[in-house]
């Protein structure tokens with residue numbers, strides 16, 4: 001039973017792990033569909049083309065209606081920055097190839113007048129996330145901390161295209177008025193620049209492209225030139241060969257991304273720097289959504305076979321531990337039962353013809369059925385007593401193994417020998433995995449295998465058989481019973497209580513030797529009325545079973561063996577005893593064929609054992625001595641008086 005459950009469990013575990021590894025494989029195997037190149041296209045006059053959370057605003061930058069104002073048209077409006085809200089892929093981490101990218105935007109520079117203007121704006125690529133320096137200043141478009149014009153090689157490095165509207169004296173080789181320029185981490189030393197007059201109203205369009213093979217950055221601005229009443233469109237361009245953008249940008253670039261956006265600043269005077277639309281394309285695909293999660297997922301996919309294997313190993317370990325625990329609990333039981341032979345359930349089933357109720361059931365006791373069995377290999381007949389969990393209380397089953405041990409050690413020619421035992425443990429997989437061996441024991445059927453005593457029990461011979469049990473045999477049976485009880489009560493240490501002395505439990509073999517059966521099992525079940533009639537009233541009152549309780553049952557048994565069927569009750573026998581006419585009681589089926597002296601001694605002993613006062617009952621040793629030695633009869637009258645006193649006290 002347990003082993004089949006185990007098998008099922010192993011199969012389950014195997015299936016699980018197979019499934020896990022297959023799942024891991026499927027997450028690994030098909031290469032992810034190539035993501036489309038990264039791109040966005042915002043038209044700020046149409047709110048459906050962008051979401052505010054796609055963009056990040058800092059300083060005075062904000063969306064005003066259909067336009068993004070990077071700065072505002074009030075004095076001392078210093079800096080504003082708008083950047084794309086997520087990292088933009090610039091190079092492939094795996095191949096370390098740099099992307100080509102292009103950006104296009106429409107912008108306006110609105111100056112209050114030509115005399116007082118702000119400083120201009122710049123398109124930039126910088127480390128992600130975009131970081132506004134703590135003290136930005138107008139002359140460097142807010143790209144560099146403080147009043148400096150050089151971000152050096154620090155974390156604020158950038159690549160920018162500036163749209164400069166201020167004649168800064170620090171510009172080299174010399175100031176040239178309004179211009180666009182290509183900057184790498186410095187606003188004073190543009191790599192290339194070209195003049196462009198921004199003092200014209202209307203939108204301009206800028207296009208900035210980077211080519212990953214030529215490493216050329218080309219920036220061009222298209223505008224409409226008003227000339228003598230008419231207008232024509234014109235364009236300026238500036239280009240520069242950049243080095244490796246990875247070397248030009250901060251090391252966050254190690255993850256292949258950067259921040260892109262616009263930065264603008266005013267000094268003491270101000271102007272509006274406005275963005276109307278913005279698109280950006282990179283030849284690389286988007287690192288999101290979301291950038292970190294993507295990595296994690298990849299990591300998880302790589303981890304899942306390892307996790308699967310780990311879980312499998314842990315489960316296996318658990319199963320092995322459970323198995324070991326189960327084994328040791330079995331061994332534990334074996335030692336607790338004193339090493340009596342432990343039968344397999346299958347052996348018992350084979351010996352009893354599968355517990356056939358037709359030809360093998362030979363009785364039903366307080367605990368359960370008794371089957372007759374035959375062990376071929378031992379060449380002997382046995383009686384198999386089945387003790388179902390329902391018939392044992394919790395306390396009963398807890399002590400069961402101790403009882404089996406006790407019973408197995410008690411060996412006497414007048415005791416039915418315990419040949420072995422068997423426990424059909426009802427393991428559930430839960431019990432197994434939770435190491436609840438106690439649970440399993442509680443729910444188990446226990447079998448006790450006894451020697452088979454083939455001549456039936458004393459009750460049958462006294463009351464059912466046609467042939468009358470002659471006195472010599474009866475007297476021998478009495479002595480056999482006493483001898484067995486002397487052994488249990490006085491020769492075993494600690495002593496063993498029989499607890500269930502009655503004619504049913506006195507078995508007879510072919511030579512009419514009596515053997516006490518069913519001893520030592522504690523009665524925790526509420527018992528049948530039949531058995532209760534042999535129970536010591538004192539024990540029933542106190543709930544404590546003592547040796548004197550066995551003596552009481554023995555007394556009733558002796559009266560039953562000797563007296564007429566209807567006159568063997570304690571009260572009737574007592575009356576005859578008082579009348580001094582004990583011989584009237586003798587079982588008339590004996591037809592007077594008995595030794596009167598022996599008869600008298602057995603009846604008197606029966607009365608003596610049945611005294612209500614437990615203190616005046618003899619021990620079985622005294623009873624045995626009384627039978628064997630021709631000593632004086634006890635004076636029962638006086639003792640009865642004291643015992644009835646006890647009766648009155650109740």
Ligand SMILES: *[C@@H]1O[C@H](CO)[C@@H](O)[C@H](O)[C@H]1NC(C)=O
Pocket residue numbers: 092097098099100211212213283284
């Ligand atoms: C480099 O640019 C070309 C076209 O300009 C593009 O096809 C290629 O994918 C780019 N390389 C990377 C790594 O993006």
Ligand SMILES: *[C@@H]1O[C@H](CO)[C@@H](O)[C@H](O)[C@H]1NC(C)=O
Pocket residue numbers: 039102103104279280281
């Ligand atoms: C980006 O790509 C889209 C679609 O391919 C195109 O319409 C747009 O003009 C491109 N923008 C730039 C700046 O190259």
Ligand SMILES: *[C@@H]1O[C@H](CO)[C@@H](O)[C@H](O)[C@H]1NC(C)=O
Pocket residue numbers: 177197198199200
């Ligand atoms: C720039 O353009 C404005 C208007 O077209 C003109 O008034 C101004 O003189 C120009 N400045 C330069 C330096 O060309």
Ligand SMILES: *[C@@H]1O[C@H](CO)[C@@H](O)[C@H](O)[C@H]1NC(C)=O
Pocket residue numbers: 191192193237238239240241
């Ligand atoms: C500056 O840009 C112009 C226009 O693209 C170009 O012709 C020129 O060669 C560039 N100068 C340098 C030094 O790259």
